[in-house]
Each structure stands twice: as structure tokens, then as C-alpha cells.
Amino acid sequence: MSKPEPLPILCFPDPRLRTVAQPVAVVDERIQQQIERMFVTMYDAKGIGLAATQVDWHERLIVIDVSEERNEPLVLINPEVVWASDEKRKGEEGCLSVPGIYDGVERSVAVKVRALDEKGQSRTVEAEGLLAVCIQHEMDHLMGKVFVEYLSPLKRDRIKTKLLKAQRDAERD
Ligand code: K2U
Ligand code: ZN
Numbered sequence: 001m002s003k004p005e006p007l008p009i010l011c012f013p014d015p016r017l018r019t020v021a022q023p024v025a026v027v028d029e030r031i032q033q034q035i036e037r038m039f040v041t042m043y044d045a046k047g048i049g050l051a052a053t054q055v056d057w058h059e060r061l062i063v064i065d066v067s068e069e070r071n072e073p074l075v076l077i078n079p080e081v082v083w084a085s086d087e088k089r090k091g092e093e094g095c096l097s098v099p100g101i102y103d104g105v106e107r108s109v110a111v112k113v114r115a116l117d118e119k120g121q122s123r124t125v126e127a128e129g130l131l132a133v134c135i136q137h138e139m140d141h142l143m144g145k146v147f148v149e150y151l152s153p154l155k156r157d158r159i160k161t162k163l164l165k166a167q168r169d170a171e172r173d
Helices: 029-044 129-142 153-172
Strands: 049-051 061-064 074-084 088-093 103-108 110-116 122-128
Touching: 029 049, 029 061, 049 129, 061 129, 074 122, 074 129, 088 129, 103 129, 110 129, 122 129
Parallel strands: none
Antiparallel strands: 049 061, 061 074, 074 110, 088 103, 110 122
16 A cells, blocks of 8 residues: 655644544544554654644544654544643643744643544553653644644734745745
């Protein structure tokens, strides 16, 4: 089977990024094909996570690989946080949907998430460090939330202006 092409990634402030994703009803061939397309897209974009929302697919599906070797794929379908540490830490975040922008976001340092895997089996993931941050960042995407929403309105407007100009310039080239 040939490898699928990477999908286009929606860029902030595209309103489709604000869509709230629906639960996946059945983990079937259709979902497994979408999972493969999302991994191809994530690795191609050098991301360590990708939410279906970012590729204009509005179902509760996340792919992650925080490994150095880029060989530890993790699929979270219909994820729900069952526990999050009270301890929080502010970390520098980026986003494939907000290219070139990095800023501090406060997140729980550890989370416990229940989800279905790519076979539809229920699993629990206990995460800390970068994996915990990534899971929280991706689950925000499924709720239509981009990390710039944690920044000040002034910073967010500057980012919006900068990215809209970059998108206009790109269309002109
Ligand atoms: O756009 C995305 O959702 C992928 C995010 C995932 C992520 C954001 C912040 C912190 C951890 C993960 C990134 O674009 S992946 C790029 C990246 C790579 C290493 C560290 C931070 C961000
Ligand atoms: Zn993101």
C-alpha cells in the first residue's frame, strides 16, 4: 500500500480550528486510514503531536510521538483526562497551526488519560513531562482551542496580524 500524502494543516486564525470535535463512533477501517494520514502529516511537519482538528477532520482523534527516534507512535481516540496533577508548570509551546510562534503556557505537570487505541481497545496513559504537555495541547485542539488563547489579547492580536499577512504574502507568491 503506498504511503498517503501529508494533509494540509489549518493555520490560525482559520475559524475551522475553533470547531469542537465529535466522539469517534466506531474504530473501523475509515479511522485507521485517517490515523495513517495524520502520522504521515505529523512526521512530515516535524511535529510531536497532531489533532484531527488541525487537518480539518472534526472527530476526537490525536496522534503523538515524543520519542527522539520518531518511532513510538501513540494514538488516542476519544481521550478523557481522568486525573491531572495540581502541580502546574509554565513551558514554551509551539503549534503546527501557528507557525513560527513560541510562547509560555501553564499546564499540569502530569495527567492520566483514558482513551481507545487504534484497535478500539480501551487503554490508560499515565504521562508526565513533554508527553503530558503534548496530550493537554492536543486535547485543547479537539475542543477548538489553540494555545495562543492562553496569551494576552494584545499578543494574540499581534500573532493574528502577523500570520494573516504571511498567508496573504504566500498567496501572492
Ligand atoms: O501543533 C501541534 O499540536 C503539535 C505541537 C505539539 C506540542 C506543542 C507544545 C508542546 C509539546 C507538543 C507542536 O507543534 S510539535 C513541535 C514541537 C516539538 C517539540 C517541542 C515543542 C513543540
Ligand atoms: Zn497545536
